Amino acid sequence: MRSTFCLKALSVAIATFSVASAASAAGLDRSGQDITAFLQDGTYAETVYTYIDADVTGRDNAYIGTDDKAYNKGNKIGDIAEDYDFFRYGVKTDINDTFSVGILYDEPFGAAADYVGDNNFVAQGDLDNAINIISNGNATGLVDASNKIDRLSAGAQLQAEAAAKFAQQAQNATTPQQAAQLAAQAKAAQDQALELKGQAESLGAAVASAQVEKSTTGEGTNVEVRTENVTAILGAKLGTNKEFQIYGGPVAQQVQADVALRGVAYGLANGYTAHISSDQDFGWLAGVSYSKPEIALKAALTYRSEIEHNTNIGEQYPIVAALDGNPNQAGTIEITTPKSVNFDFQTGINPTTLATAKVRWVPWGDFAIVPPLYNEVSKRATGDDKGLALVSYDDDQWQVELGLAKRLTPALAVSGNIGWDSGAGNPVTSLGPIEGYYSAGLGAKYNVTDNWAISAGGKYLWFGDAEGQIPTKKVVSNFEDNDGYIVGVKLSYQAAQ
Template sequence: MRATFHLKTLAVAVAALSVASVASAAGLDRSGQDITAFLQDGTYAETVYTYLDADVSGYDNDYVGKDKNAYQQGNKIDDIAESYDFFRYGVKADINDTFSVGVLYDEPFGAAADYSGDNNFVAQGDRDAVIKNVTGNPAYSEAVIDNVVIPTLQAQLAPGNPKNLTDEQLKEARANYLGVLTAKKAADAEEFTKGEGTNVEVRTENITAILGMKFGENKNFQVYGGPVAQQVQADVKLRGLAYSAATGYTAHISSDQDYGWLAGVSYSKPEIALKAALTYRSEIDHSSNIDETYPVVAALGGEANQGNKLDITTPKSVNFDFQTGINPTTLATAKVRWVPWSDFAIVPPLYNEVSKRATDDDKGLPLVSYDDDQWQVELGLAKRLTPALALSGNIGWDSGAGNPVTSLGPIEGYYSVGLGGKYDITENWAVSAGGKYLWFGDAEGQIPTGDIVSDFESNDGFVLGVKVSYQAQ
């Protein structure tokens, strides 16, 4: 006689955090954009709370010179990863045996990093150190620039070309003059922001409405889709020698809401507790107000404080969710997620405009970008021990989004292991809880120019989660 698996007793949430990602483990991914609440049978609702605490520490780069890839271990960088938490909500109901509706809330993307201490990511107020760093010349100091370099360049650039320089020599003299003025302005910013550390905070919120339609002889198939409303805001401060002439740069990206969409297809076979779903989420284009402060702009003859519009496109994604019964009390789960972070960039107008002059490139530089796409895989097993209690375990891998990676999130993916449990309080109400331990991949931090500015190794973190759910069939 063939065993019949009872989906209601086997459907064990992997402790509320099975798809919890890590800020900057790959790009800005956080929640994993889980939609499994909508795939539950009958009327279903859940509230999920996730807390993450990571230790991301390393060393800055003590090298001064022109080689972008050169690294010499410098000062210790204490933990830069701020602990963070977020909620996820979901509710779903069947209109009839064909149509279902649902509403989901999550916080899909974000970042939270804060540098402190005695390192190159904190403004130390050392003017000469900034001048050496910006010019790339260890022999330069403010006194040398004021008493030797600037008078020499002014003589070379005097009206009438008294030194009889060639056009190429005049061009080089102008570039050098602008360079030392920029270095002095960066030194001013270092002194003015003394004691402040580099800081970044990015937050997003999603609300997704979903309509699903089941079809097939036994209603095993379902297509679903709906609109997504997304809100995004961010704050960035760049401080210290690591950012060279960009030290003192500050940006506030005001909250903006825009819209995208979701679409997917699922298949279920209740007699063996099988469910499979493939979900696509679209890109979402934002046009936010941004206020930028860039001290060195004054040396270029521009306005150091500017307000503009910033276009940001949050990335599309594809999620695959799968579960199947192994025996009447055991469930196997698998999740795969892909996000093309290599297509993502944050390009503030003022920052980009200054970078065009620095690089002599019409395209300029983004403030944040990534080289690789993210792949995330998680495999799990859940075992029902009693009619009311089930335990689960999972292992996971995240590819990261490249190495070197932005200094605002210096992690190259992670490996993880998790344990959790679910307890049915009543026939309809359940609570799930669990934890996950993460081993972060080593990464070198770089600034937009490609210069290596830090090295982060042997870091880890943990995730804790709790979920309260209601289900009625």
């Protein structure tokens, strides 16, 4: 029965799927953390190259006002998604009929976005327009802002003097009722003084941020995040027919990132720049699989732990200079890459056809990047003791992919798949404004020899529409009708033992 289902041919055919199927649009997910190389029979090795070209265009927000959810169609935003590629490697062998070992390399998480052109994510250098936008329309330009700041400051001073006068009179009051009335007047005047002072400081901060807009003319928002994983796996087969396998091992992960926020879309954070130094830390992987060779069935459930990084960060935040602070600071940051669960399944339908399913879950709702200086300034700006994260997501990611593989000749197999990715919420960060996708892909594999094979595949993606928001939850852009494609090629070696 085993030979009837041509398990080896079908299993290698299914490997075609992983050439171009593992590229997600939720959070920072990229590779899908595929481990199917370890689940192959005998000795197996693969080298996979994947290239991704996404077209992500939209419009900025032309609305000026205090309603953070309001949106008016603004200027066109050209393609912000930089093309990127990555490699994946895997090697696995059986020590004996019970134990197997393997090593996998991939680049699981990342981002690459770059804004250019005439929109709110690129510094245009128009000081008056920047003041108008950043102040939410409370000042039309530099002269107007300066006049209002002077009036507000003068009003705050007068109210502060009145508060002091009422407080003094309250101390000299002849009756408790008179003292209480004067104390209430003193408090009201003091509150008014603080409110006027806050309005003056807010306008002053808007002017300072607008001046950054002028000094950085032509610079655009961009972000790049890179991670690398090396996973060592030891598996042990159990059961009467060795149909069960438990496996696990350590994971070494390296992460680094660069972020530059430019343009009036980011308000007071205009001009912010951060460099997160490369850091390596460790996590772990564990899983269980089941196989039934008679029908070419394999199923595997894999858990990867979160990995906590503590690394150095350099931040430049121009607005801090206007707040009498140091705008260039070095510190440390904690970034915890998320845990994940993958389910891989395949079964033979007939002697030449294999059905497959993949399900992946990543809790992006628990993920955040919180640079210390950025967070400290946000506490002052929002009045919230927790402050804001630079990057965070509202929802967890679910990804589902279904496919078929068909052996046409002893040397040639083809495959096809359809997929769905839930995304990580909408609105979502302006540094990656996509809400999941639908996909369809095709692939082919050719056995060059009994052991060596080459595979190629491609996938087309229809991205979900999304509104981009900044950490304050203000909507700053809208992205619709976007798509992308993925192509990949794999060289693989397999030898039965």
